[in-house]
Amino acid sequence: MNPLHTLRALRGIVTRELLRFxxxxxxxxxxLVRPLVWLFIFAAGFxxxxxxxxxxxxxxxxxxxxxxxxxxxxxxxxxxxMQSSLSMVxxxxxxxxxxxxxxxxxxxxxxxxxxxxxxxxxxxxAYGFLLVAWFYDVRAPIEGYLTLLxxxxxxxxxxxxxxxxxxxxxxxxxxxxxxxxxxxxxMFFLSTALYPLWKLQESxxxxxxxxxxxxxxxxxxxxxxxLYGQFNAYACAYTLAALALFLSAAVIGYNPSKxxxxxxxxxx
Amino acid sequence: MNVPAAPALFIDNxxxxxxxxxxxxxxxxxxxxGECVILLGPNGAGKxxxxxxxxxxxxxxxxxxxxxxFNLKRHSTKALGRLGVVFQQSTLDMDLSVERxxxxxxxxxxxxxxxxxxxxxxxxxxxxxxxxxxxxxRHLNGGHRRRVEIxxxxxxxxxxxxxxxxxxxxxxPSRKAIVDxxxxxxxxxxxxxxxxxHLVDEIFATDQLIILHKGIIRYQGSVPQLLETTAxxxxxxxxxxxxxxxx
Numbered sequence: 001m002n003p004l005h006t007l008r009a010l011r012g013i014v015t016r017e018l019l020r021f022x023x024x025x026x027x028x029x030x031x032l033v034r035p036l037v038w039l040f041i042f043a044a045g046f047x048x049x050x051x052x053x054x055x056x057x058x059x060x061x062x063x064x065x066x067x068x069x070x071x072x073x074x075x076x077x078x079x080x081x082m083q084s085s086l087s088m089v090x091x092x093x094x095x096x097x098x099x100x101x102x103x104x105x106x107x108x109x110x111x112x113x114x115x116x117x118x119x120x121x122x123x124x125x126a127y128g129f130l131l132v133a134w135f136y137d138v139r140a141p142i143e144g145y146l147t148l149l150x151x152x153x154x155x156x157x158x159x160x161x162x163x164x165x166x167x168x169x170x171x172x173x174x175x176x177x178x179x180x181x182x183x184x185x186x187m188f189f190l191s192t193a194l195y196p197l198w199k200l201q202e203s204x205x206x207x208x209x210x211x212x213x214x215x216x217x218x219x220x221x222x223x224x225x226x227l228y229g230q231f232n233a234y235a236c237a238y239t240l241a242a243l244a245l246f247l248s249a250a251v252i253g254y255n256p257s258k259x260x261x262x263x264x265x266x267x268x
Numbered sequence: 269m270n271v272p273a274a275p276a277l278f279i280d281n282x283x284x285x286x287x288x289x290x291x292x293x294x295x296x297x298x299x300x301x302g303e304c305v306i307l308l309g310p311n312g313a314g315k316x317x318x319x320x321x322x323x324x325x326x327x328x329x330x331x332x333x334x335x336x337x338f339n340l341k342r343h344s345t346k347a348l349g350r351l352g353v354v355f356q357q358s359t360l361d362m363d364l365s366v367e368r369x370x371x372x373x374x375x376x377x378x379x380x381x382x383x384x385x386x387x388x389x390x391x392x393x394x395x396x397x398x399x400x401x402x403x404x405x406r407h408l409n410g411g412h413r414r415r416v417e418i419x420x421x422x423x424x425x426x427x428x429x430x431x432x433x434x435x436x437x438x439x440x441p442s443r444k445a446i447v448d449x450x451x452x453x454x455x456x457x458x459x460x461x462x463x464x465x466h467l468v469d470e471i472f473a474t475d476q477l478i479i480l481h482k483g484i485i486r487y488q489g490s491v492p493q494l495l496e497t498t499a500x501x502x503x504x505x506x507x508x509x510x511x512x513x514x515x
Contacts, residue, residue, distance in 0.1 A: 001345075005378030012375025016361065016368075023363045095357035102323045103376035104349030256327040 001109065009105055010113050017117035021124075031080065031125045035072035036132060043068050055196060057228040065138045070224035071193025073126045077156045078216060080122035082184055084114070085163030089170050101254075108251045111164055115247070118163070119156035126152050144227045151226035151236075155219035158239050161246035162215075168253025191217040192224075215242035274337035276301045276350075276427045276460030277322070282331030284317050284483075291317040292483045294331070299460040299476075301427065304451055306471050307464040309480035310511050315464040316356065318480070319432045322462075323353055336427040349377065352421030352459075356432040358413055360405045366392070366416050367401040370423060377424040384423070391419035395449065411442025418450065428460045429453065435470065443470075451475075468504045477503075479510050486510045 021027065043065045058066075091097040100110055130145065140148075166179055188194075190207065191214050200208040211217050218238040225232035275298040284292040292314045299305045309315050320326040322333055324344055333340040338347035360369050367388060374384035392398040395415040405413060414434055421429055431450060435443040447470045454461045463470070471477065477494055479487040487494055487510055491503060500506035 002378060008375045008378050008380070012372045015375075016364070016372050019364060019368065020361070095355055095359045096361060098323070098325060098353075098355055099359045099373065100376070101325055102348055102351070102353055103373075104345040104347075104378075105376070106345060256324055 001106065006105070006109065009103065009109070010116070013100070013110075013113040014117040014120060017114075017121060021121045027083070028125065028128070031076055031083075032128055032132065034079065035075055035129050038068065038072055038075070039065060039133060039136065039138065055198070057225045057230045057232075063138075065133075065136075067196070068194055069130075069133055069138050069140075070227050071191070071220050073129060073152070073223050073227075074155060074159075074191075074193055074216060074220040075188060076125050076129055077122045077152070077159045077219070078184060078188060080118065080125060080156070081159035081161075081163035082166070082179060083163075084118040084160055085167040085170070085179070088114075088164065088167035089172075092167075093172070107254050107256070111251055111254055112247070115157060115160045115164060118160045119153060122156040122160070123149070123152045126156075140227045141229055144229050147229050147231075148223065148226045151222045154236065154239050154243070155223055158215060158219055158243040158246065161243050161250055164250035165246045165253060168250055187214060187216040190214055191220055193217075193220045215239065218242070274334065275299060276303075276336055277462060278332075278334040279318075279322070280332045280334075282318070282321060282328060282333060284314075284321060284326070284328075284330070290483055292321075295480070295483070295485055296331075297478055297485065297488060299428065299462050301460050302454050302458050303476060304454040304461040304463065304472070304474075305476045305478060307462060307478050307480060308466065308468065308471070308507060309464070310466055312482075313466075313480045313511075314483040315466075315480060316432060317483075319353075319355075319430060319464060322430060323351065324348060349424070350427040352424070352426035352429045354414070354417045354421050354429075354431040354434045356434070356436060358417065360413060360416060360420075362406040363404065365402050365404055366397065366408070369405060369416065370401075370420050373420045374423055379424060387423050387425075388419070391422050392416075395419055409442075410438050411445065414438065414442070414446055415449075418446070422453070422457065425457075426459060428462065429457075431461070431463045433465055434463075435465070435467070468502075468507055471503055479507060481511045 047064045088097065100114070101107070103110065166183065170179065190211050192211060193216070197208045197211060200211055215238065218235040221232050222235040222239050225235065277299040279298070280296050282292055282295045283290070295318060297305070307315055307318070321328050322340070324340055328341055335347040336350040338350065340347045361372070364372070370388045371384060374387070379387065388401070389398060392401055395418065397412065397415050397419065400408070400412070405416065408416065417434070435446055438446070450461060450463060451472055453459060471491065473491050475491060477487065477489065477491055478485055487497070494503065494506050495501070498506040498509050500509055
């Protein structure tokens, strides 16, 4: 691959994704409103009923709003990953995807470039949410906003790769509702985004085990620790492994000779 | 690797099936630079399947395809770099401007910004679309969108231009403008043009013709030869004769 060609193609794909994001203002607003509803309403309601003892990375008792903020950041990235997946399926149905797939670059590179572009958008959305949360008095240490960046990139890549993988399996836009029911909701609710593992242990033996192995939980923990200037090595390794797995499977899924593309009767 | 004498597009014994259904059966033909070949076939003849293989949206399992001497399976990026495509469905981004759509394509083909801007100007001016480069695609009519797609397909100066029923859904003046323009391209750009259609009035007497029906090539040659072979008075009747009236 010619490095200059590669860089230009990457620029093209990222620019297009950013321009689409800018043009679709409602997408940004809805990405922001969803976690804010959870923060302003859900968290306010649960503040008094959900006592949280100090567990790492927190050194003191914290408000429930502080606890769920990293989870809501994760939620933004989870939904963005699924939104990218949805737009891939839509583009494939409408034909736009063909422009990308017939370009003279390896399929894996095109998918990685698309993934990077989607991650960039999700990072911008996450910082937008944290800015609003700041004014709502949900604040992390200043340096945490900087140490958060690599965690957001890694979590965004992993969740975006999951979206890519799903899009390679979904043949029609109508099937996307199933993704909501069988992927997004279980991943979100069966994670540490809304409640810590020890809270789940109080009510079930199975649920905390499932939550612990849920890649979304590890992405949230990576974000949570990073937001407080700490590094969670286990969560980082787990998220990296999940990224490698999802991305490899997505590349196979989009390979014209190996994956789902071969089974779809030429429909792209 | 790039053999100058190699045909721009070489399709050799290509077959494709969707499960039990055979969509293409041992299809072979070549298209040379400066030649305009019409791939004529009724709906469901296998034209779009063939295009999916040539654009490598779908992998060739039986037979081989070469573009400018590059085997599509073994040297896919080099082969695809020499291909310009206009798909049946519009593949432009509706929310972006004409210019931004073309820049996106230029980036995917590794063109520098300066060269890309020059080529965009050239190709859009040829089709009287340069003044409209800042308009959002959504605001263009179907004919103008097609012009932009043709300009886009030519930006990287391909050896082969594929057009998959590009006039579907257009009014007569737009259809005529596109048919005339594409026929000129093979000589003005010295490229190989492969035009898939089911409309016989888009064929010129000088075109080479391939009639595809149920995945099999029923005729390959010039228009006069077709009339002579089938003893029919027109391309339309010869086409009907070869496809048993299916459109």
